[in-house]
Amino acid sequence: MDEDAALRSKVTSTLLLGEPPVSVVNDNKYISPPTAGDADHDRPSLDAAIHAALSGGPRTVVLLGPEGSGKTTALEKLVVGWARGEHLQNFSFVFHLRFRELSSLDGTPLSLETLMRRHGGRHLPPEAVRQVLRNPESALFVFDDLDRCDRGSDPSAVPPCSDPGRAAPVSGLVAGLFGGSLLKGVAVAAATRPTESREFFPSGARRVQVSGFLKPQREAYFRGFFPDDPAAAAAASAHMESTLGFYEFCTSPRFCWTVCSVYKSLMDAGAELPETLSQLYAGVLVRLTRALRLNEARGRALVSALGEMASRCLVGSDSSCAEEEMDSFGFRPFLKEAGAFLRVDDDGGDRSDGRRRVFSFHSRPIQEFFLAAAFLWDPSSGGVEETLAKHEGRAEFLDVFLSGLSQPLRRRPLEAALGAPNAERVADFNRWFRSDSREALAGCRKDRHLRCFRMLLEAGNESLVKEVVDAAARIGISYGDVSLRDCAALGYVVSRLGGVEHLNLYRTGHLTGAQAETLAPAMRLSREINLNSSSLSSAAATHLASALSGGATEELDLSQSALGDDTFKTLCAGLRNCKLRTLKLRACTLTEASCGALACLVTSGAPQLRVLEVGFNKIGDRGFVELCRALQRPLCRLQELQLHNCDLTAASVEALSAALCSGHSELRKVDLTRNLIGERGVEALSKSLQHPLCTLTSLNLFDCELTGACCAHFSEALMSSCCSLTELDLSVNDLRQEGALLLCRALRRPGCPIQKLSLQRCQLTAPVFEELSSVLRGGASRLTSLSVGLNAVGDRGVKHLWDAVAHPSCLLEELDVEMTGLTDAGVQDLCGALRTSSTLRSLELRNNAMTDAAVPALVRAARDSDSMLEMNLKYNDFSEDVFELMDECEKIRY
Structure with a gap:
């Protein structure tokens, strides 16, 4: 064979097949791939896993992995290392059997003794078989390509062999060695693709998932392929990672060989490297056709x-x-x-x-x-x-x-x-x-969107992206739980579009560092990012922070993402002057330990932050007090703070009140729902509301264990000319009649700023409703929204509000009287109020006791009202007979 023909033969036989395992081992190019694990740092090397399994009981290990993942080379290294005296010297004999070579024997019965003599190697001494039979613990059987072992259409028809001198199909010999019936105590190592060949394996066999090469191993492989040119190795490796590294088969050492072979020929010729998989394989095909x-x-x-x-x-x-x-x-x-x-x-x-x-x-x-x-x-x-x-x-x-x-x-x-x-x-x-x-x-199927994105990525045509993804495309659907390959496709499309309004990654089960790094270009160009109900690794948090720093993102939703303190600190540490204005961290398993990072975030990491939601995190008083110190710093620009169910008490509210009066706080809206505030906390808040430097306009104290005694403090605050509060929610607190009447007294004050008031389930009585009616009709009230549902005052009590709605001085636009005991008897007054009111737009009537008889009048009133936009009649005592009638009025919900 001439030199040119030899070169062609070498090129054509190895370009797709990969370098022969024996060459890899003998030329010291071997790299042990990691085994499968939950995290990269938890993955031992494949060699270590094999040695550990063969050193203890039951000394049976099976390597499971796809074609080209490195199983064969690992077994070759095992055998060669033993022959060189490098490891496993407790074995006197190692039998390396390849089913690619043994396939012609399968179906031809032969004994284990014959198999060892014929396929045990040219240097096997004659007495070796007898020694193995006497001392099975001294032998190791290594089977490669076990999935090629033909066991016929009915594997159970070939029982495990138990006699080393009796002829049996090769599959029966293998089953006997695995199961321990043949040469009890012998060690067995095997490699197979994941197939039904697992039937061979005893329950105690150690199964090792072979992952192929992760990024560190791929980088090492490139260095070995370009041993004399580290710069070329680094450039080639970086190029593959950025253009092909998101494909699962990039972990295959065989694929790495193909990439390196193509890259080297192109780099030697000064040509550009392929940008896509299509170009890579086109290069392979061109090289092979030319070689031939x-x-x-x-x-x-x-x-x-x-x-x-x-x-x-x-x-x-x-x-x-x-x-x-x-x-x-x-x-x-x-x-x-x-x-x-x-x-x-x-x-x-x-x-x-x-x-x-x-x-x-x-x-x-x-x-x-x-x-x-x-x-x-x-x-x-x-x-x-x-x-x-x-x-x-x-x-x-x-x-x-x-x-x-x-x-x-x-x-x-x-x-x-x-x-x-x-x-x-x-x-x-x-x-x-x-x-x-x-x-x-134009549709909402994630799989079809991602298929389109993958094709656009492969096409690599920016004008095609802008043509295909037109204004009708619904890019805002959830792309949660996408593969690394789809992350690359999504990132490419968003980058070529120049950004999107909303990047929806809702319910991403486990966002890895590699996925976040690949998605970083899309994140950087998205005004809103939704990672609600997701799980982020620490590495992913680092890449997310990098994308936000200097990016366009103004809103980030990480609610219910189980961040934990450590991952959250990683995220905050990486943020540098990002443009975030809204950050949602509800139910992220944060504790007091996160509040230091949170304090730094609102003052330096996210200086534009206006809205912060940290509800359903057990940050407690000590953590919140630390955050309140940040609220008093001039660099903090927070305007809304949501603290729903954060284990706060009066001590936290006192710290918050101090921040509100500091002159530096810009807080406008605070939600303290379901925290144990009590009267002491309310007293502190009422004092801050009267302070001329306090800018608070909205306060939510839903279910904070308040009593009527607290209303005296609120009344005092609302009577103050410095108070700027326009929204107040005191629902699900035991205010009762005495406390509510104190509030009404303050609401009468000319100039009282309250516009939206919620007093749901506060044990209110008919006299309270009467007093509220008087306030609404008095001409001084600014109330436009009133919620008094879940207070059982009946028709007579609610009638006071209908009288107010009908009065020309009443400004109400929204009224909620859910579950107040309304019946058909009150419908006439209700409808009369609607005909007269020129302001009421929304009326909440759910969970009352009105029947079919009331429906015609309600429909006429809603239809005839010029101001009414929505009347909610759900969960009343209506039958299906009136559904068609209610359908005639688009304003009615039922």
Whole structure:
């Protein structure tokens, strides 16, 4: 063989297959991949996991992982290291058996003794078999490609062998070794793809998931591939991570070999590196066709044959093809070159029947790439919709590769080898893609949105993004729980659009550092980010903070995300002068320990922050007091603070009151719902409300265990000319008649600022309703919204409010009398008030006792009212007989 032919043979046999494991080990290029784990730092190396399993009981370990994940090389390293005396020297004998080679024996009975003698290695001494039989603990059996062990259609028909001298199928020998019935105490290590071969494994076998290469291992691999040029290694590694690192198969050492091989040839030629997977595989195809010296016509014929085979393997139940099947694809002229593109295995069958070899693709992505290339370069098959429908549910990358190859820039290298694709095919796909994308993006199905984004990413055409994602697209739907690949696609689309109003990642189960880093460009350009009900790793919080710093985001929702103190501190530490104006942290499992970071956030990390929601976090008094000190600093610009159920007491309110009177606080709205404020806390608040420097306009004390005695303090505050409070919610507190009447006295004061008052379930009585009516009719009240529901005063009590609504001095726009005991007897007064009022827009009448008889009058009143916009009649005693009548008035909700 001449030098050129030898080079072609080396290139074509290894470009897709990867470097042979024995070369990797012998040339000291081996990198141990990590095992699967919850976090990167929890993952031991694969070598360590194997050694640990073989050193203790039951000394049986099974490596599970996809094709090309590094299982075979790990076993090769295990055997070579033992032979060199580097490890596992407690074993005297190691038998390395590959089912790729043993497949021809399966079905031919032979004993374990014969198997050891025939396949135990050329240097196995004659007495070795006897020593193993006497002392099984001294032997280690290593099985590779266990998933290739043929156990027939009924695996249970081949029982585990228990006699090393008795002939049995190879599968029976393996089952006996695994199960302990054959050579009890022997150690076994095996590698398999995740298949039904797990039936071999005893319950005590150690299963090790092989993850392939994570980013650190990939970087090390690139350094080993470019040993004399660290700069080239770093550049190549960085390029792959940014353009291809989001694909799951990037963890495959075999794929890393392909990438490095293509990159090196391009870098040596001074050419640009591929930006997409389509370009990478186009480069592979070009390099292989040139190495095989195929002209354009033969190259297209080969691609057509590969496409036929790819379709057959996708649609059929078998992922491989026998040699005689290859003729039907037009592969006969290319059988000599098959090893460059396909895996070629001896099937072990009877050679007299002509079935000498079995052909399969090295990976699913390259298989679908050949199918896409065949579609565009060979117009003999069906149209785009027919082709996609034929492979729907089976092909994961076909539409993506079609999208990439439909773009001139992406397919340019391939045109140099195959000539131009069929123009009608390209136009047909582009028409379909635009139409399908617009239809998908106008809907709310996440899977269809993401499919479109993946194709746009592969196309790499900015003008196409702006054309397809038009004003009708519903980009604001939730994209929570997306894969790393989809993060890249979403980030690409948002970046090319120049940003979006709302990036919705609601319910992202576990946002990893890699996902957050990939999404960072989209986050940076989004005005609102929704991560509600999500889970963020600490690394993800770091990348999120980096995206927010200097980004466009003004609102971030992390509610119910279980951040915890440590992750929250990581987020705050990374924020630098971000534009956040609203931060929602409800139910994030924060405690007192987070309040220091929170205090720094509102004064320096997010200087524009106006709204902060920290409800349902157990921050307690000590934590909140620390936050209140930040509220008194000139750099703090907070205007709204939501503290629902934060374990606060009067001590917290005293600290808050001090901040309100400091002259630096800009707080306008405070929500203290369901905190144990009590009278002492109310007294402190009322004093701050009377302070000329206090800017508070809205106060919510819903269910804060207040009593009527507290109303004296509120009355005093509302009587003050300095008070600026316009909204007050005292619902679900035991104010009773005496306390409420004190409030009414303050509401009568000319200039009293209250516009919105909520007194739901406060044990109010009819005299209170009468006094409220008097306030509303007095001409001095500014009340536009009143909620007094869940106070059982009946028709007679509520009649006082109807009288007020009908009065020309009443300014009410919203009235809530839910569950006050209204019946049909009060409907006449209600309707009379609606006919007279020129201001009432919303009326809440839920959970009362009105019946069908009241409906006609209510419908007429709502319809005839010029001001009324909505009347809520839900949960009254209506039957279905009146539903049609209520439907006639669009203002009514029932």
